[in-house]
Amino acid sequence: MTKLNKDPSLTHEQKLDRLGEVAVRVGLGLQPGQELVMTASLDALPLVRRITEHAYKAGASLVTTLFSDEEATLMRYRHAPDGSFDVASGWLFDGMASAFRNGAARLAIAGENPSLLAGQDPDKVSRANRARSKAYMPALELIAGFDINWTIASFASPAWARAVFPNETEEVAVAKLWDAIFAASRVDLVDPISAWGEHNKALHARTKLLNDKRYSALRFVGPGTDLTVGLADDHEWEGGASTAKNGIVCNPNIPSEEVFTTPHKNRVSGHVTSTKPLSYQGTLIEDISVRFEEGRIVDATARKGSDVLSKVLDTDEGARRLGEVALVPDSSPISASGLLFYNTLFDENAACHIALGQAYAKCIRGGDTMSPEDLAARGANKSLIHIDWMIGSRHIDIDGIGANGSVEPIMRQGEWA
Amino acid sequence: MTKLNKDPSLTHEQKLDRLGEVAVRVGLGLQPGQELVMTASLDALPLVRRITEHAYKAGASLVTTLFSDEEATLMRYRHAPDGSFDVASGWLFDGMASAFRNGAARLAIAGENPSLLAGQDPDKVSRANRARSKAYMPALELIAGFDINWTIASFASPAWARAVFPNETEEVAVAKLWDAIFAASRVDLVDPISAWGEHNKALHARTKLLNDKRYSALRFVGPGTDLTVGLADDHEWEGGASTAKNGIVCNPNIPSEEVFTTPHKNRVSGHVTSTKPLSYQGTLIEDISVRFEEGRIVDATARKGSDVLSKVLDTDEGARRLGEVALVPDSSPISASGLLFYNTLFDENAACHIALGQAYAKCIRGGDTMSPEDLAARGANKSLIHIDWMIGSRHIDIDGIGANGSVEPIMRQGEWA
Ligand SMILES: [Zn+2]
Ligand SMILES: [Zn+2]
Ligand SMILES: [Zn+2]
Ligand SMILES: [Zn+2]
Structure with a gap:
C-alpha cells in the first residue's frame, strides 16, 4: 500500500478532520502567529470547526469566521425595500482588506445552494451582486494579487448535494457528495500531505513546459466552438502551489487540477459554447454561447439564466473580456467522477475553462510588482467580476499557435497531446 | 382582558417572533434604509432569523450578523500559542465602527454560557478580554455615546439554561428560561408594543423625579454595605427609551427596569458587598467585597473568581472607579421571578447596581456634545471596561443626600420610599 493509495479504514469524521488539516497546511500553508479570516455558510460548521482547530494547532493567533x-x-x-439591493456591507469587506494588509490569511468555504436565488427578480440579483462585487474589490485585489496566502475548500451542504444527486434521498446525496469532495481533495489517501506534494510537482512540470513554449495564442475547436484565445504578452502559466507576496506557499484551490494563464484582453476571437452549466451566485446559467471580436463579447445567448448572464456582462467594460484561460485534461479525477457539480470549484477542475473579468497579476511574468497600467499594457483584463x-x-481539440504562426497540438479529444 | 394582560394562547414560535418584533421596533426603533449589524452566538440562530425578518419588514437595507x-x-x-492571547480582531471592530458612522444600527444578542471559560488560565482570559476591549473601543464609544440606536436582547442557550435551572433536564431548563425571557421582555402580553410604551412612561416619570431632586450623593446601607456614591456634577438620570444622536428613539436593553446615572469618579467612599454573582465573559465572580477611597477601589476580595476580578481592576486607571449607579426596586418583575440569571442583562434589572469603568455621556446634562475633557471635569469616568x-x-436602604447635607429616603428595604 503506497501513500497514494486510498485508505478504506477512514471514517467520515477522520476524513473531515483531514480535510481541515489539508486546508490549513496545504491550502493556506498557515504560519505561526498568522490571523485567519474564514467565510462559510452556517451549514459548514462541522468543517469550520475542524479547520479552526488545525489553524490553532498550526499556531494561528486568532481565527475569525464570518458565517x-x-x-x-x-x-x-x-421583504427588503427595492432600493436596498444596491447596498453591500462595505465596512465588513474593508475590515477584511485591512486584516489582509496586516498579515491575515484567507479561507473561503464553498458549497452553497447552486440555485438559491432561482425565481428571484434578476434585476435585484444583479444589483446585489454588483454592489457586493464593488464593495469586495479592495479585499479581492489583495487576494487575486496574491498579497496573502489564501485558499478555497468546500463542504457538502444538503442543497448542493440534492442538486448533484437529484435521485437520491438527502442523506445519501450528502454522503455521496462528501465522498466526491474527499476524493477530489485527496484526503481519502493514506498520506494526503505527500499526495498533494506529488500532485503539485506534476502541475509544476506542466506549467514549465507551457511557459517554455511561449505560445502567442490557443485555438479551441469542437462542436459549437472555434475560439482563438490570444495570450497576454509575458504571460505566465500557473498551477498547483503558488508563493504569495508574503513569501508563504499556498494552494489556492482544494481541489485543483488546472494550469492557467492570462489571455490578452483584446486578442480573443471566434465563438464558443459552454460544456457544463454555470452556477453563478445562486443562479444556474446553461448552454452559454458567445462570439468574441477583438477580445470583446459581441453576442451572447444562454438557454437558461440569460437574464442574469446579460446583466453580468454589463457589470463593467472588463466583464465582456477574458481574464483567464485554463487547461484541464478530460481524464482528471474530478471529470472522471462523471458528476456535474454545479459548483465552479469542482466543475472548473473537470474541464478546460475561460473566465470573464479580472485577470491574475501572478499570470504575467513580474506582474506581482507591476502597476495596473503596466499590467493592462500587456493585455491583462480588469473587472469587478471573475x-x-x-x-x-x-x-x-486545442492547438498552441507560435509567434511565427506555427501550430502544435496541445490537447486532442480532451487529453494532453 | 387589557393589553397589559398575558395572552395564554401564544405558542413558543409566536412569542419568539414577537421578541424579534420588539427587538426591532422597540429596542432599535429601526428606520427604513438603515443597515443593521447584529452579533450573536450560533445557538441564537432562531431568534436571529426572527429579528432579521422584522428588520427587513421595517425597511432595513442590509442585515449583517456576526456569529x-x-x-x-x-x-x-x-491549542493557540500563548502569545496569541494579546491579539484581537481589531479589523472587524473597526469595520463595525465604520458601519455605525455610516448610520448602521446595532443589536447584540446575549445568552452566552456564563461559565464558558471556567477552568481556563485566568491570565490568558484577562489578556484576551483586555485585547478585545481595547480593539472594541472605537465601536463601543459610538454605542456608549449613543451616536446610534442600539439594543441588547437575549436568547435561552442550553448552557445558560442549565446554569439558571441546574435541577431540570436541559429541555425543561431551556423552556423555563425562554418563559422568563418572554415575560421580562413583555412579549407574552396581549399587546407588547403598547406595554413597552406604558413601561417607558413609568420609567421616565421616575427619572424626572430624581432629576428634579439634584442629589449630590446616594448612600447605600445594608448588610456588609455602607457606601456613599457622589453623583457627577450635572448628572442626568436616564431610564427606558432614549433618543440617540441620530434622532432615533431606542430602548437599549430588552428587558430594562433600571433608572441610572453617572457617579463622580473621585467621590465614592465606603464599602460594599455584591448581592448576586457576576458573570464576566465566561467567569463567575461571587461575593465581591470592595472598599472605596476618594472614588478608587483600594481593597477588593471575592470568594470565587478573585483572580479574574483583580486582573479586571488592573485593566486601566478607570477600572477601579465607578461609571454608573442604577436603581431597581426589589419588586421589579425580574427580581420577583426569584431567579438568579448569571447574566448581567437580567440580574442588573433585578437589583440596584453599580458599574466599574466607562460612564455614559448621556448621563451628564449636555454630555452628548461635550469633549472628553469636559466630561471628566464633571466627574465622568473613562475606562476600557463597563x-x-x-x-x-x-x-x-438608600438615602439621597442634598448639596446642603439634607438626607431623604429614596428606597427602604429595596422599595421606592
Ligand atoms: Zn481556473
Ligand atoms: Zn478562475
Ligand atoms: Zn445598569
Ligand atoms: Zn451598566
Whole structure:
C-alpha cells in the first residue's frame, strides 16, 4: 500500500478532520502567529470547526469566521425595500482588506445552494451582486494579487448535494457528495500531505513546459466552438502551489487540477459554447454561447439564466473580456467522477475553462510588482467580476499557435497531446 | 382582558417572533434604509432569523450578523500559542465602527454560557478580554455615546439554561428560561408594543423625579454595605427609551427596569458587598467585597473568581472607579421571578447596581456634545471596561443626600420610599 493509495479504514469524521488539516497546511500553508479570516455558510460548521482547530494547532493567533445564512439572504429578497439591493456591507469587506494588509490569511468555504436565488427578480440579483462585487474589490485585489496566502475548500451542504444527486434521498446525496469532495481533495489517501506534494510537482512540470513554449495564442475547436484565445504578452502559466507576496506557499484551490494563464484582453476571437452549466451566485446559467471580436463579447445567448448572464456582462467594460484561460485534461479525477457539480470549484477542475473579468497579476511574468497600467499594457483584463465557465470536453481539440504562426497540438479529444 | 394582560394562547414560535418584533421596533426603533449589524452566538440562530425578518419588514437595507462560536473560543484556549492571547480582531471592530458612522444600527444578542471559560488560565482570559476591549473601543464609544440606536436582547442557550435551572433536564431548563425571557421582555402580553410604551412612561416619570431632586450623593446601607456614591456634577438620570444622536428613539436593553446615572469618579467612599454573582465573559465572580477611597477601589476580595476580578481592576486607571449607579426596586418583575440569571442583562434589572469603568455621556446634562475633557471635569469616568455588579436587595436602604447635607429616603428595604 503506497501513500497514494486510498485508505478504506477512514471514517467520515477522520476524513473531515483531514480535510481541515489539508486546508490549513496545504491550502493556506498557515504560519505561526498568522490571523485567519474564514467565510462559510452556517451549514459548514462541522468543517469550520475542524479547520479552526488545525489553524490553532498550526499556531494561528486568532481565527475569525464570518458565517452567512442563506435563509437571511432569502428574507432580504422577500421583504427588503427595492432600493436596498444596491447596498453591500462595505465596512465588513474593508475590515477584511485591512486584516489582509496586516498579515491575515484567507479561507473561503464553498458549497452553497447552486440555485438559491432561482425565481428571484434578476434585476435585484444583479444589483446585489454588483454592489457586493464593488464593495469586495479592495479585499479581492489583495487576494487575486496574491498579497496573502489564501485558499478555497468546500463542504457538502444538503442543497448542493440534492442538486448533484437529484435521485437520491438527502442523506445519501450528502454522503455521496462528501465522498466526491474527499476524493477530489485527496484526503481519502493514506498520506494526503505527500499526495498533494506529488500532485503539485506534476502541475509544476506542466506549467514549465507551457511557459517554455511561449505560445502567442490557443485555438479551441469542437462542436459549437472555434475560439482563438490570444495570450497576454509575458504571460505566465500557473498551477498547483503558488508563493504569495508574503513569501508563504499556498494552494489556492482544494481541489485543483488546472494550469492557467492570462489571455490578452483584446486578442480573443471566434465563438464558443459552454460544456457544463454555470452556477453563478445562486443562479444556474446553461448552454452559454458567445462570439468574441477583438477580445470583446459581441453576442451572447444562454438557454437558461440569460437574464442574469446579460446583466453580468454589463457589470463593467472588463466583464465582456477574458481574464483567464485554463487547461484541464478530460481524464482528471474530478471529470472522471462523471458528476456535474454545479459548483465552479469542482466543475472548473473537470474541464478546460475561460473566465470573464479580472485577470491574475501572478499570470504575467513580474506582474506581482507591476502597476495596473503596466499590467493592462500587456493585455491583462480588469473587472469587478471573475467568472469561470467550462468550455472543455472530450470533443475538444486545442492547438498552441507560435509567434511565427506555427501550430502544435496541445490537447486532442480532451487529453494532453 | 387589557393589553397589559398575558395572552395564554401564544405558542413558543409566536412569542419568539414577537421578541424579534420588539427587538426591532422597540429596542432599535429601526428606520427604513438603515443597515443593521447584529452579533450573536450560533445557538441564537432562531431568534436571529426572527429579528432579521422584522428588520427587513421595517425597511432595513442590509442585515449583517456576526456569529460567534463558543466551541471555537475553547479551541483557542486549548491549542493557540500563548502569545496569541494579546491579539484581537481589531479589523472587524473597526469595520463595525465604520458601519455605525455610516448610520448602521446595532443589536447584540446575549445568552452566552456564563461559565464558558471556567477552568481556563485566568491570565490568558484577562489578556484576551483586555485585547478585545481595547480593539472594541472605537465601536463601543459610538454605542456608549449613543451616536446610534442600539439594543441588547437575549436568547435561552442550553448552557445558560442549565446554569439558571441546574435541577431540570436541559429541555425543561431551556423552556423555563425562554418563559422568563418572554415575560421580562413583555412579549407574552396581549399587546407588547403598547406595554413597552406604558413601561417607558413609568420609567421616565421616575427619572424626572430624581432629576428634579439634584442629589449630590446616594448612600447605600445594608448588610456588609455602607457606601456613599457622589453623583457627577450635572448628572442626568436616564431610564427606558432614549433618543440617540441620530434622532432615533431606542430602548437599549430588552428587558430594562433600571433608572441610572453617572457617579463622580473621585467621590465614592465606603464599602460594599455584591448581592448576586457576576458573570464576566465566561467567569463567575461571587461575593465581591470592595472598599472605596476618594472614588478608587483600594481593597477588593471575592470568594470565587478573585483572580479574574483583580486582573479586571488592573485593566486601566478607570477600572477601579465607578461609571454608573442604577436603581431597581426589589419588586421589579425580574427580581420577583426569584431567579438568579448569571447574566448581567437580567440580574442588573433585578437589583440596584453599580458599574466599574466607562460612564455614559448621556448621563451628564449636555454630555452628548461635550469633549472628553469636559466630561471628566464633571466627574465622568473613562475606562476600557463597563462591568455592572449587583449591590441591591430587600435588605438595603438608600438615602439621597442634598448639596446642603439634607438626607431623604429614596428606597427602604429595596422599595421606592
Ligand atoms: Zn481556473
Ligand atoms: Zn478562475
Ligand atoms: Zn445598569
Ligand atoms: Zn451598566
